Structures are given as C-alpha cells and as structure tokens.
Amino acid sequence: MPEKPLTQHIPADRQALDLRAYESVGGYEGFRKALGGMTPQAMQQVVKDSGLRGRGGAGFPTGMKWSFTPMGADAPHPKYVVANADEMEPGTFKDRLLMEGNPHQLIEGLALAGFAIEADVAFIFIRGEYTLAQERLTRALAEAYEAGFLGKDILKSGYSLEMRLHVSGGRYMCGEETGLLNALEGKRANPRAKPPFPQVSGLWGKPTIVNNVETLSNIPHIVAKGAEWFKGLSHSPDAGTKLYGASGKVKRPGIWELPMSTTIRELLEEHAGGMRDGVRFRGLLPGGASTDFLVEEHLDTPMDFTSVQNAGSRLGTGTMIVLDDQTCPVGMTSNLTAFFAQESCGWCTPCWSGLGWAKQILAAMEEGHGKEGDLDKLSFQSKFWSPGHTFCALAPGAAEPLQSALKFFREDFERHIREQRCPWRA
Amino acid sequence: MLTAEERQEIKAELEHYPTKQAVCIDAMKIVQRHRGWVSDESIRDIGELLGMSVADLDGVATFYNLIHRKPVGRHVVMVCNSVSCWIMGYETIRQHLTSRLGIDFGETTPDGRFTLLPIVCLGACDRAPAMMIDDQFYGDLDPAKIDQLLEEFK
Ligand SMILES: Cc1cc2nc3c(=O)[nH]c(=O)nc-3n(C[C@H](O)[C@H](O)[C@H](O)COP(=O)(O)O)c2cc1C
Ligand code: SF4
Ligand code: FES
Numbered sequence: 001m002p003e004k005p006l007t008q009h010i011p012a013d014r015q016a017l018d019l020r021a022y023e024s025v026g027g028y029e030g031f032r033k034a035l036g037g038m039t040p041q042a043m044q045q046v047v048k049d050s051g052l053r054g055r056g057g058a059g060f061p062t063g064m065k066w067s068f069t070p071m072g073a074d075a076p077h078p079k080y081v082v083a084n085a086d087e088m089e090p091g092t093f094k095d096r097l098l099m100e101g102n103p104h105q106l107i108e109g110l111a112l113a114g115f116a117i118e119a120d121v122a123f124i125f126i127r128g129e130y131t132l133a134q135e136r137l138t139r140a141l142a143e144a145y146e147a148g149f150l151g152k153d154i155l156k157s158g159y160s161l162e163m164r165l166h167v168s169g170g171r172y173m174c175g176e177e178t179g180l181l182n183a184l185e186g187k188r189a190n191p192r193a194k195p196p197f198p199q200v201s202g203l204w205g206k207p208t209i210v211n212n213v214e215t216l217s218n219i220p221h222i223v224a225k226g227a228e229w230f231k232g233l234s235h236s237p238d239a240g241t242k243l244y245g246a247s248g249k250v251k252r253p254g255i256w257e258l259p260m261s262t263t264i265r266e267l268l269e270e271h272a273g274g275m276r277d278g279v280r281f282r283g284l285l286p287g288g289a290s291t292d293f294l295v296e297e298h299l300d301t302p303m304d305f306t307s308v309q310n311a312g313s314r315l316g317t318g319t320m321i322v323l324d325d326q327t328c329p330v331g332m333t334s335n336l337t338a339f340f341a342q343e344s345c346g347w348c349t350p351c352w353s354g355l356g357w358a359k360q361i362l363a364a365m366e367e368g369h370g371k372e373g374d375l376d377k378l379s380f381q382s383k384f385w386s387p388g389h390t391f392c393a394l395a396p397g398a399a400e401p402l403q404s405a406l407k408f409f410r411e412d413f414e415r416h417i418r419e420q421r422c423p424w425r426a
Numbered sequence: 427m428l429t430a431e432e433r434q435e436i437k438a439e440l441e442h443y444p445t446k447q448a449v450c451i452d453a454m455k456i457v458q459r460h461r462g463w464v465s466d467e468s469i470r471d472i473g474e475l476l477g478m479s480v481a482d483l484d485g486v487a488t489f490y491n492l493i494h495r496k497p498v499g500r501h502v503v504m505v506c507n508s509v510s511c512w513i514m515g516y517e518t519i520r521q522h523l524t525s526r527l528g529i530d531f532g533e534t535t536p537d538g539r540f541t542l543l544p545i546v547c548l549g550a551c552d553r554a555p556a557m558m559i560d561d562q563f564y565g566d567l568d569p570a571k572i573d574q575l576l577e578e579f580k
C-alpha cells in the first residue's frame with residue numbers, strides 16, 4: 001500500500017482528529033523537533049530539499065518562496081504567515097477534506113511555516129461557506145493554545161506565534177495571493193502589483209508568506225520524516241503525494257491521496273470507477289476550472305506539474321472535472337466563462353469587458369442564436385486574457401478552458417451555430 | 427444604532443488587527459448574524475465606529491458575495507451553479523426550487539421564509555448537485571430530497 005501521510009488517519013465519516021488522537025499518531029512531533037533544535041534556516045532547507053511544490057495551483061517551490069523573506073535581527077516585524085483556505089476554484093474540494101478531517105495537521109504546518117520565517121502572527125483565511133471546517137479549526141486552535149503549541153514562548157523555545165481563523169466575505173479573487181492580503185486588510189480583494197512580493201511587503205507592508213492548505217499540511221511530515229522520505233512518496237521527481245479528485249458523471253466521484261504522478265487513466269478507471277453506465281468519456285479539466293481540457297489521447301499522462309504541462313494543460317489543484325458525451329461541451333464552457341466573468345474584479349479591461357462579451361456569445365450560442373464568426377471572436381478576445389495583458393491570473397485561467405474547448409470540441413461549437421440550437425437540449 | 431452586543435463583538439475583533447479597517451468585513455458579518463442583513467444605517471454606524479466613509483465601506487460590502495445588502499428571509503437557500511453541479515443536474519434543481527418556492531434568484535417568499543440565491547462552487551463537487559441552507563451543506567440533491575429538506579426549515 002502506498003503511504004498516505006495527509007489522509008491516512010482521517011476516518012471515512014470525516015470526523016476530525018482531536019488533539020489527543022492527532023498526537024497519538026505522531027502529531028506535533030515535527031513541531032517539537034523544529035523548536036527543540038532546528039534553526040529557521042535549517043527548516044527552510046529541509047523544505048527546499050524535499051522538492052515540495054505549492055498545491056494551490058501554480059506549483060511554486062515552497063522552500064524557495066520562503067527563502068525570499070528577510071530574516072534576522074534587521075528584518076521588519078511583525079511577519080505573517082497565511083494559510084490560503086479559500087478553495088473557490090470550481091471543481092476543487094480537497095482542502096475541505098484536510099480541514100474537516102485533520103485540522104491540527106494544518107495548524108502544525110502553518111506554525112512550522114511561521115517558525116521557518118520567524119513569523120509573529122498566522123492567519124487561516126477560510127471561505128465563509130466552510131462552516132464545518134471553521135467549527136473544527138476553532139476547536140483545534142483552542143486545543144493547540146491550551147496545550148502550549150501556540151501563544152508566547154512555545155514549548156519554552158523562545159518562539160512565539162499567535163494564530164487566528166479569519167472567515168472570508170466570499171469572492172473567488174480572495175484566493176489570489178495578493179487579493180487575499182487586501183481582503184485580510186478589510187479592502188476589496190483586487191490584486192496588488194508585484195514586485196514588491198508579499199514575502200518582502202505583504203500584509204500591512206510587512207513580510208508575509210501565503211501557502212495553500214494542502215501545501216502546509218505536508219510540512220509536519222517533511223520535518224518529522226525528512227526530505228528523502230518525501231521524495232520517495234512520488235512516482236516522479238515532483239515530490240510527495242497529491243490529493244486527486246474527480247467529479248462529473250463518473251461512477252464514484254471522490255478524493256484520493258496517491259503518489260504524485262499517478263496517471264489520469266488510473267484515477268479515472270480505478271479510483272473513480274470509470275464512467276457511469278450509459279455515458280462515455282469525452283474530456284476533462286485536470287485541475288479545476290482554470291485548466292485546459294485534455295481528451296482521450298492524454299489519458300496516460302501522469303498527473304504532476306511537468307507532465308500535465310507537457311500535455312498542454314496544468315495540474316492546477318489536481319481535482320478533475322469530467323465531461324461526458326451526454327453533456328454539452330459548449331454549455332460547459334459557457335458555465336465556466338460565466339463564472340470567470342462574474343468573479344472578475346473589474347480592474348483590467350480585457351478581463352471584465354472581454355469575459356462579459358465572451359459569456360454573452362456563449363450563452364446566445366446555447367440558446368440557438370450563434371452567429372457566423374462567433375468562434376473567431378472568442379479566439380480573438382481570449383488572446384488578450386494572457387499574462388502580460390492582465391493584472392492577475394484570473395483572466396489567463398479563464399482562457400484555458402475556452403481556448404482548449406474551441407480546439408477539441410470545435411465541431412460541437414460549429415454545430416450549435418449551423419443548427420441554431422443546442423443539440424443536447426430536447 | 428449598533429446594539430451594545432454588536433459593538434462589543436466588533437471591538438473584540440479589533441484587538442487582533444493592526445488597523446480598524448481590517449475588521450470591517452467581520453463587523454458587517456457580525457451585524458448580519460444579528461439582523462440577517464446589512465442596512466444603509468448599519469453601514470453608516472459601522473463606518474463611524476471604524477473611521478471609514480460610507481462610500482468606502484459600501485464598496486467593500488458590495489464586493490463580497492456573503493454580505494447581504496438587502497433584507498433576506500428567515501432561511502437563505504444558496505444553490506451551487508458552478509461547473510460540476512451544472513453537469514450533474516443543476517438546471518433541474520434550480521427549476522424545482524424556483525417552482526416549489528414560487529420565486530426566482532434574489533427573491534424572498536411572501537411569507538418571509540426563504541430567500542433563494544445562486545452561489546459558486548461549494549467545494550463539494552463529489553456530492554453534486556449541492557446547496558446550502560443557512561450554515562448547513564446538502565449534497566447529492568434531487569427534487570424529492572429538496573422537498574423533504576424544505577419541510578425542516580420553518
Ligand atoms: C483567481 C485566483 C484564485 C485563487 N484561489 C486560490 C485558492 O482558493 N486557494 C489557494 O490555495 N490558491 C489559490 N490561488 C493561488 C494563489 O494565488 C497562490 O498561488 C497560492 O495560494 C500559493 O500557495 P502555494 O504556493 O502553497 O500553492 C488562486 C489564484 C488565482 C489567480
Ligand atoms: S485579470 Fe481580471 S480579476 Fe485579475 S486583476 Fe484583471 S480584472 Fe481583476
Ligand atoms: S461545482 Fe457545485 S460544489 Fe463544486
């Protein structure tokens with residue numbers, strides 16, 4: 001059996017591990033080890049050596065991200081660490097499991113990240129709809145304070161860290177690293193210009209690192225068991241395990257922790273049980289709404305950052321959305337585009353205006369009012385949603401499903417226009 | 427006027443942040459928890475307490491999905507309209523809810539019992555189609571399950 005460090009102790013009914021249960025399976029050992037004798041620099045080095053890459057979608061190497069933080073006596077304080085628990089990427093449902101099932105693992109990981117950059121304050125920024133995770137984290141935070149894992153002079157190490165749960169007002173842009181910082185400061189979640197990078201000037205102008213929940217949940221295990229062990233969990237040089245998921249018309253939608261680089265075919269056929277009776281596979285978004293469609297020919301792609309990129313898409317969040325032959329690809333693309341149009345923060349014209357236009361074209365096409373030239377318009381518009389034309393990654397993310405749908409399902413789009421109707425509607 | 431209780435809860439938040447503005451979203455949520463929504467008057471009162479202009483605060487309020495700037499019913503039904511739920515039958519769920527309740531998105535039933543709103547992906551796509559009623563999540567929906575659920579909320 002492959003190891004599942006992140007989820008092996010989460011019971012099937014997802015009851016949360018309390019502090020005692022968490023400690024009985026090795027919880028807070030990594031934290032004790034770090035505070036008992038590691039330097040923050042050594043902590044950063046272990047994470048660098050482990051090869052851990054961010055699980056929030058972009059795959060940035062975590063140790064490297066941390067290493068840009070100013071350290072030592074002259075560094076500005078307070079410094080901040082933030083767990084990005086916003087999880088609003090459509091099709092993504094992995095951080096929910098980690099927080100509902102093992103809240104202490106996230107708290108320990110965030111505290112270790114704090115220790116590594118000598119942070120004073122930690123926030124868990126969680127979306128408002130995750131009420132059960134909020135309850136469980138609130139209880140776990142109280143337990144951690146009570147046990148002396150948070151607060152002043154933790155475990156008599158001289159290190160102090162305050163940790164707060166911050167519940168979001170709700171908006172996709174809050175998950176974007178710098179939008180999140182603005183949201184925490186009580187502002188609209190528009191993104192900020194980079195540089196300066198948050199590691200140098202983040203929350204209230206102070207050094208700040210933001211990491212995804214799954215990224216942080218890996219940290220306690222890396223510290224306790226070492227970088228080599230972590231690399232050994234994967235089938236490829238992209239280290240660790242990954243939480244993979246599948247939704248759509250598969251037999252068993254769900255979430256599974258597996259070695260990084262498990263193939264799409266294995267995920268679909270073994271873990272998700274294949275397609276439901278009566279429907280056939282047509283394609284999938286490998287890692288949430290803002291990734292390019294992949295199709296039949298890509299099924300043997302290993303789900304890791306490099307391989308999925310080579311196949312023409314992105315690993316993203318690793319939770320796949322499956323398209324079947326009874327579902328209209330134009331309708332699906334229309335739904336995705338409408339989401340991005342609605343969530344655009346309005347800062348840059350190609351994003352808010354172009355997305356709004358694309359949304360209307362697609363909706364009209366679904367209603368049977370598609371026009372000659374619509375597909376060229378969609379291609380042309382979406383060219384301006386690329387990095388460089390827009391301020392943040394929302395618009396580039398919106399371009400990925402649209403452009404790839406136009407490529408792989410072009411005949412379906414053309415048929416909508418030709419027949420002046422959606423062939424999937426009765 | 428903010429109640430003493432609301433004021434106290436907002437002040438408790440202030441202790442944890444370096445600026446007053448940082449708690450403005452929390453402050454609106456505190457008011458909403460007590461009153462169901464955030465009125466113009468509440469915006470003004472919170473603005474006064476936190477030293478923010480009404481325009482600034484309203485700009486923040488309208489940015490966020492979970493701040494209600496209009497009155498809502500006793501229960502808020504939020505139906506996920508994102509991609510996985512759409513694939514799994516969102517249209518049927520939406521039609522069933524709108525005809526059962528006799529209202530469209532953004533509206534409240536005449537008896538003040540339910541407000542119906544769309545919401546983006548609830549992060550439970552393996553249980554699509556999904557919705558929330560107030561703070562509670564419900565997945566694997568079908569019309570029969572919805573009928574049964576609605577009975578539980580008076
Ligand atoms: C529009 C948008 C929404 C995002 N939402 C999330 C999110 O909900 N959770 C998350 O971890 N990262 C999200 N990200 C990615 C973050 O910007 C950031 O890269 C990530 O939190 C970094 O963590 P990591 O290095 O541990 O992956 C989003 C990015 C964009 C552009
Ligand atoms: S790309 Fe879109 S969401 Fe990002 S800053 Fe520009 S308008 Fe806002
Ligand atoms: S798409 Fe509805 S819960 Fe994710």
